[in-house]
Amino acid sequence: MIEIENLVKKYRDVQALNGLTLTVKKGQIYGFLGPNGAGKSTTILSTLGLIRPQGGTIKLLGEEVFRNGSYRESTLVKVKKNIGYMPEHATLWDFLTPMQTLSIIGESFGMPKSERERRARELLEMLNLWEVRDKKIGKFSKGMRQRVLLAQALINDPELLILDEPMTGLDPRGIAEFKDIIREQKREGKTVFFSSHILAHVEEVCDTVGVIVKGKLRVEDSIDSIKQSFLKKAGYLILLETDKPVRFDMTDWKIEQVSPTKYKIKASGDIRPKINEIVWSQGAKILQLMVRVPSLEEIFLKMVE
C-alpha cells in the first residue's frame, strides 16, 4: 500500500529524511514510531504529495507517484481518492456541526447527497458522535474533535488510512476508544499507517512497527520479533554457594565476577540449563538465579539512543 525507497528531504540546513525506506502491506496496522523531530510528519507529508522531497521513490497502492524529485500529479490525485488522511495539527470549523462538516468533506470527494448522508450516519454512530451530530464542534472535547477528524478521514471509505499522531493529547479512555476504532478498520480489511512518539500508543494495536531515528528507518518488524531479538540479550545475576570461584568458559557470554560468589552474565538465549550444568560440575550450588529481561519501553529507548 505504501512503498518508500531512499527518501531524502532537506529543509534548508536540516536533513529531515536521510534515505528512508519502508513498506506498508495491505491489511497491516503499521505503527510509525520515533522520537520528536525524527521525521515522521515529513514522511507522511511527502507520501501525500504535500511537500516535495529531493530524492527517492514513493509508490502508493501499487502506483508510482514520486520519482526523480517530482510527483506524477494525475496518478497522485487518482490514488488519493482511496486514501484517508488525518493531519497532526488539523483544524475544524468550530461553527459547524459534525453532520455539516462531513457533508462538506463528502461533497469535495464528489459523493452524492444521499450517499454522504448514509456514510456520515454510519461513521458518526461508529465513532459515538451520533448524539451530538447537530451540535457545534466549537464546544467539543479534544477526544470528540479527534473523532470528528477521523470521521473526515474515513468519509470516502478509503483503503488506506494515514494518521499523523492521532492519539496525542487524548486521555486514557480516548486512547482506548481510538485503538478500538483502528482495530475495527483492520477487521474491515483496511490498512492503517499511523505515527506516534509514544510506544504505548502502538504497542497493543499494531501488527508491524517501523522505528524512525534521524530520518532513517532503524527497525521494521512485528512487535513480537522486536521483543524476541532483544530478549536474546537477557542479563543473569547468579549467587553461588562455593568455596572457590567458578569458571564459566563460555566465549559468547559476557561475564562479570562481582565477588567470589556473585556473577553477572549477559548472553543470547536461555542459558539457565547451561549455568546449572557448569556450576554443579564444579561442586558449587546456585543459591539464587535472577533473569533480567528488558521491557519494551527500554528496548525502544535503546533503539532511539
Ligand SMILES: Nc1ncnc2c1ncn2[C@@H]1O[C@H](COP(=O)(O)OP(=O)(O)OP(=O)(O)O)[C@@H](O)[C@H]1O
Ligand atoms: N518546514 C520546516 N522547515 C524547517 N525544518 C523543518 C520543517 N518541518 C520540519 N522540520 C525539521 O525537520 C525535522 C523532522 O521534523 P518532523 O516534523 O518530520 O518530525 P516528527 O518526527 O514528525 O516530529 P514530531 O513528533 O515532533 O512531530 C525536525 O528537525 C524539524 O525541526
